[in-house]
Amino acid sequence: MSASELYQRIVLEHSRAPHHFGALAAPTHRAEGANPLCGDTLHVELRVVDGCVAEIAFRGEACAIAKATASMLGEAAARLDADGIAQLEARFARVIGGDLERDDTLGDLNALAALANYPSRRKCALLPFATLRAALAGTAKTTTEGEHR
Amino acid sequence: MSTQASRGDIAAFDVARIRAGFPILSRQVHGKPLVYFDNANTSQKPIEVIDAVDRFYRETNANVARAVHSLGEAATSAYEGARDKIARFINAPTRDEVIFTSGTTQAMNTVAYSYALPRLQPGDEILVTTMEHHANIVPWQLVAARTGAKVIAAPITQSGELIVEEFIARLNPRVKLAGVTHVSNVLGTINPIRELAKACRARGIPLLVDGSQAAPHLAIDVQALGCDFYALTGHKLYGPTGTGVLWARKELLAEMPPFFGGGEMIRTVSFDGTTFADAPHKFEAGTPNIAGFVGLGAAIDYVNRIGLDTIGAIEGELAAYMSDALKSVPGLRLFGEAKDKAAVFSFLIDGVHAHDLATLLDHEGVAVRSGHHCAHPLMQFYGVPATARASLAFYNTREEIDAFIAAIAKVRKLLA
Numbered sequence: 001m002s003a004s005e006l007y008q009r010i011v012l013e014h015s016r017a018p019h020h021f022g023a024l025a026a027p028t029h030r031a032e033g034a035n036p037l038c039g040d041t042l043h044v045e046l047r048v049v050d051g052c053v054a055e056i057a058f059r060g061e062a063c064a065i066a067k068a069t070a071s072m073l074g075e076a077a078a079r080l081d082a083d084g085i086a087q088l089e090a091r092f093a094r095v096i097g098g099d100l101e102r103d104d105t106l107g108d109l110n111a112l113a114a115l116a117n118y119p120s121r122r123k124c125a126l127l128p129f130a131t132l133r134a135a136l137a138g139t140a141k142t143t144t145e146g147e148h149r
Numbered sequence: 150m151s152t153q154a155s156r157g158d159i160a161a162f163d164v165a166r167i168r169a170g171f172p173i174l175s176r177q178v179h180g181k182p183l184v185y186f187d188n189a190n191t192s193q194k195p196i197e198v199i200d201a202v203d204r205f206y207r208e209t210n211a212n213v214a215r216a217v218h219s220l221g222e223a224a225t226s227a228y229e230g231a232r233d234k235i236a237r238f239i240n241a242p243t244r245d246e247v248i249f250t251s252g253t254t255q256a257m258n259t260v261a262y263s264y265a266l267p268r269l270q271p272g273d274e275i276l277v278t279t280m281e282h283h284a285n286i287v288p289w290q291l292v293a294a295r296t297g298a299k300v301i302a303a304p305i306t307q308s309g310e311l312i313v314e315e316f317i318a319r320l321n322p323r324v325k326l327a328g329v330t331h332v333s334n335v336l337g338t339i340n341p342i343r344e345l346a347k348a349c350r351a352r353g354i355p356l357l358v359d360g361s362q363a364a365p366h367l368a369i370d371v372q373a374l375g376c377d378f379y380a381l382t383g384h385k386l387y388g389p390t391g392t393g394v395l396w397a398r399k400e401l402l403a404e405m406p407p408f409f410g411g412g413e414m415i416r417t418v419s420f421d422g423t424t425f426a427d428a429p430h431k432f433e434a435g436t437p438n439i440a441g442f443v444g445l446g447a448a449i450d451y452v453n454r455i456g457l458d459t460i461g462a463i464e465g466e467l468a469a470y471m472s473d474a475l476k477s478v479p480g481l482r483l484f485g486e487a488k489d490k491a492a493v494f495s496f497l498i499d500g501v502h503a504h505d506l507a508t509l510l511d512h513e514g515v516a517v518r519s520g521h522h523c524a525h526p527l528m529q530f531y532g533v534p535a536t537a538r539a540s541l542a543f544y545n546t547r548e549e550i551d552a553f554i555a556a557i558a559k560v561r562k563l564l565a
Contacts, residue, residue, distance in 0.1 A: 003508075003509050003512040003563070006508070007505070007564070012563070012564070038503070038504050038521070038534065038535050039521040039525070039528060039535045040504075040534050040535070041534065062502070063502035063503075063504040064505045064564060065504070118508065121508060
């Protein structure tokens, strides 16, 4: 297991210049997610049209893994409704949990498969998902407590 | 508090031989020699401690203070022997003031529930400082919520030093207890406990000292410090996890009801009522961590053999080297630059998150902690969610510091 497996180029690119970061002009949903393990906080704003994500923007201080995941999730979540995002998260959780090598529907998010070897860092990648899920559910605040150990 | 180690002691200090006595220090991580810089989290254990625990289970294991058979006598004698060693180690006036706990957290909670809770009235205050570990904040908040009291904090400077006059200014008649860390787990700051204790004593306010980070590095003399409660944990003091100590003046212990009830802490029990044993047993309900305290006794013997003066001098030299080395790292921000500080270094590097740093340093064999260090208020004070922390022990070396700095350069190249 080498460091470059987790911190591979695509992950570093997304974390250095994350896509879908900033603020939306007219968000319909928003939430704040915290990772109590490390103190990181991520905010998300959404514009939801007909139950589907039309626009998404994250912001906040977070590690490279959380930022890269948020950036990739911004792409993957486009046009999905809450069910679609829940399915995406379930597939992602299987890949980073080591139960599935990769899933073609995840796109760039497959780059985080090396998290299978870093159980203590999985919460970092699940933070953007939990925050997005909270926003769609109309929950203002969430944490990754109780997610994967 | 302590006499300086002589040059001879330091010159005679053979770090290779010391390291050979800590089995884990010879292992590799990710194919690299382990550089263990997470000593403030938990220290590694010398073979004497590992052997003492192993030998106890092989040769002596029995319950304490119950059995009259040979093993029971031997186990009780080993367990109570550890109490004598700790009493001498912290210069307690009597062994009966030394209560065994599972760690500092249980010691703090014992004071919270047995001392503070019965006394607190609405409007009362418990004074702590901005640099406290959650173990010296949350127990007070829990008893404050039940009594209408509140927890207040004395501020610190940007360099991480307690503002003593601000602490003293807050010692008003509403304050029923003050709690201060001896050494900050994040900043390494060594607080002027004698001065604080004197101010508290003059106002009749008991002072509790969190000695978790101090006991492995400084000679502790609870009588000279002048405090009323002193808490420490065994696993940072080269002993087993699940061992800790609460020292308190016997007048205070006599007034305190037990926190836990059960076996071993009673004199007589009937359904009409129960009378309790005297301290320390009043506060030690149930079967204790016997093997753990036998191991802690061995750890105290080990530390005494090396000598805390020598440990302090070696760590002081390592700290000076580390401090200079960190200054050479571009974009590094150090948290905690107190004049009087232990070998604890919290820092951030521009463009590198603490968690990514810790994961990538691990790949170079270097173990550091990243996160909030159970000190949210201190993180809020500095306006950061997390820091990385490298904390040294006397068995670390300059070569390890060089390896750590080289590993940081590699991480910066990748991430920053």
